């Protein structure tokens with residue numbers, strides 16, 4: 001199996017956390033992502049969310065060209081549109097009935113883990129089975145999120161596995177992120193593994209920063225908080241990381257159909273603010289977004305320097321004890337290919 005076929009198999013057979021419910025609060029809200037030469041759009045159709053491949057069933061025109069926004073689901077080519085669960089086709093009588101019967105959006109299967117929306121083209125297991133123990137943690141996190149404050153999407157110039165493995169290990173942090181993530185002085189922390197997920201939790205060694213972070217807790221309304229840095233990995237392409245649960249970076253490392261390219265995106269999801277502090281927190285979310293952007297640019301810069309074939313070359317398979325999550329990821333890849 002080529003690495004492209006492997007990526008396709010992972011995309012099609014697994015559930016992917018595409019978004020949080022609060023990212024698409026109004027009818028017409030949409031989000032667009034790319035994977036393997038195709039796109040996936042999540043769309044709010046009068047309160048119902050659907051995920052589909054962004055293609056008009058008439059002639060295959062892409063409905064949306066921006067990464068996110070609010071617009072009717074209407075094709076600019078011949079005016080076909082989708083509303084309230086149905087295709088609306090101008091001059092219907094000019095088409096054969098059999099063609100009209102096939103005029104449907106190409107949708108993905110959906111499931112929810114509390115307020116997180118997952119989608120899969122042809123899942124090989126239930127979402128419960130795929131998430132295992134991590135289901136409950138993810139559900140608790142979802143109830144503490146109330147919106148989005150940043151969308152950062154671009155192509156990493158490297159294989160998706162290189163980008164993801166970089167996101168899975170803290171060993172590089174002092175070298176690659178000396179003035180950003182390293183300032184937290186994260187401890188060794190601990191890992192928790194399920195068959196298809198891993199969770200890393202680590203305390204902050206920077207006491208003054210920890211004190212500052214504890215002091216803003218009253219601005220939030222959180223039923224669940226991890227007082228430290230927490231990073232969840234959801235096989236195959238998704239990470240969700242947070243400092244003190246005040247905001248979450250939802251990251252996708254979607255494979256591209258072109259070699260040595262990854263469709264990276266990070267969206268900043270906001271922790272729920274207490275009623276009087278929504279305005280006061282805007283500056284905090286803006287600075288978190290800026291910091292995340294810097295961290296991902298630093299990650300991209302190092303990932304570009306890695307040998308293009310490193311993910312397939314056993315010569316570069318050396319792992320330290322801090323890189324257990326990479327070993328788990330590689331075991332998941334083998335298990336997925338063997339099933």
Ligand code: FES
Nearest residue numbers: 056058059075078
């Ligand atoms: S291609 Fe969309 S309406 Fe014709």
Ligand SMILES: [Fe+2]
Nearest residue numbers: 166167176299
């Ligand atoms: Fe990094």
